[in-house]
Ligand code: ADP
């Protein structure tokens with residue numbers, strides 16, 4: 001599409017362009033809105049200024065003729081020769097802050113807009129944000145506020161900038177992009193003027209948009225009353241052994257299936273699926289070549305939830321078998337988890353259908369992970385701090401059941417209070433964003449693969465600057481998810497998520513101040529001390545104590561003084577940090593012992609050797625503790 005054709009398209013959606021006129025290649029200019037700009041409009045030129053195809057600051061029709069000769073010259077120097085199909089555009093000059101808006105039809109998120117600072121250096125600056133085509137006004141604003149250029153709103157250097165223009169323009173582009181057969185576009189610059197945004201340049205790539213269909217589900221993946229385990233075995237080195245063992249710990253009815261075994265852990269082993277009684281859930285841990293056949297037989301048996309532990313599908317190039325699984329899920333109305341899944345954990349029943357080496361404690365965290373390895377690492381870590389889960393889903397290759405399904409399912413689970421996602425990539429982007437928007441529970445996400453470069457062909461700026469990591473993270477954030485930068489945060493942050501107010505007890509000023517900054521930057525509020533508390537504290541502390549939060553109890557504090565202070569300020573509803581730096585009289589082990597009586601206090605002991613025994617004690621009691629400030633943010 002030529003620039004002037006795009007201008008007409010923009011007008012249909014109420015988007016402003018400069019006044020312009022299109023000229024044949026040999027036509028005489030006549031224009032009366034100076035100063036003006038002359039541009040080449042040719043299918044042979046994509047980025048016009050790169051080849052000298054734009055002249056600005058033109059004041060007369062004579063100057064237009066002159067500028068035309070220069071452009072023709074510039075183009076020839078770049079081996080571009082014009083013909084009768086090419087055109088010149090003359091348009092009025094528009095002045096203001098240069099923005100940029102682009103759109104890309106992403107294979108996962110479908111229509112996504114990019115918006116931010118425009119101009120010729122946009123690829124270098126990348127001061128842009130991602131906006132879903134379904135984002136409403138608050139979501140648009142939330143996203144836009146992540147850019148630096150947004151700081152000029154509502155006022156900058158004495159000039160007013162209306163945020164309403166941003167919303168209005170973006171909403172128009174959302175409409176245009178979803179209604180037209182456009183797969184990529186960019187407008188750079190999109191100039192902010194007192195009358196609103198004006199598009200002074202436009203590139204559009206048309207094409208058919210293919211959307212990944214999403215199916216309706218009629219069965220809860222956590223409805224697991226009667227569970228069959230295919231591939232249950234007595235060989236401890238096999239996955240089917242751990243699965244069988246873990247599954248037996250719960251109250252659900254478990255049925256083992258293995259043609260080469262008759263008894264396992266004192267229970268009957270069924271030779272074939274056909275022999276099984278009715279079941280609702282099946283876990284498959286058999287060689288991949290038998291999986292499809294088994295799914296079919298299980299579907300006929302009435303199973304609705306099928307957890308495919310077996311690997312050997314998409315991840316090894318076996319695309320066909322994976323697609324077959326997707327089709328079966330649809331055809332038989334199944335929830336298929338995996339393949340290449342670590343399994344699921346259903347805290348409502350304390351049913352562990354994973355082959356994780358460790359047991360899983362019941363709790364309130366809903367954990368959804370694409371990678372099984374990361375999941376088992378997190379489960380392992382959670383155990384050392386006695387952290388529990390309400391539900392765990394290892395999504396694996398996501399042939400069927402995906403992030404959107406998982407988020408939706410966890411909405412109805414009372415026990416689940418937090419939803420934490422470990423994502424590498426997604427399948428259905430729009431349903432995923434809708435699920436985040438609707439979620440009544442906080443959703444945190446860690447996205448792996450930050451360094452990923454955009455892999456798209458460079459048709460436009462949009463193609464150059466849209467990165468997979470940034471897009472997923474930007475869209476998730478705007479829709480309402482919390483972005484985590486550290487994997488550990490996925491489990492630990494849930495611990496203290498509900499505690500907004502923080503209190504610090506310390507025997508040194510510096511670390512208290514640094515920690516305050518960390519807490520505040522993570523949205524925590526520093527608790528203030530009332531007069532009564534200050535008086536009580538003054539009675540047990542030396543006169544030089546800080547008299548506010550952080551409560552600096554002075555370098556010579558011993559376990560006794562820590563105890564006296566905690567007895568006054570300890571409060572389960574608050575986030576309490578106890579900082580201990582090694583001084584001559586600091587009795588680390590005794591302070592640690594004292595802290596055991598205050599389960600909610602988080603110890604930060606700076607040191608190694610001096611605090612060795614204290615750390616041993618904390619480990620023994622599964623207490624979260626730190627030996628520096630760097631990792632404290634992981635639990636916020
Ligand atoms: P391209 O992006 O293909 O190189 P543009 O049409 O964006 O070409 O023009 C290049 C630059 O010239 C723009 O980034 C902008 O700074 C300036 N420009 C183009 N058209 C106008 C206009 N109508 N008013 C003011 N400046 C303009």
Ligand code: MG
Nearest residue numbers: 187188189201
């Ligand atoms: Mg441009």
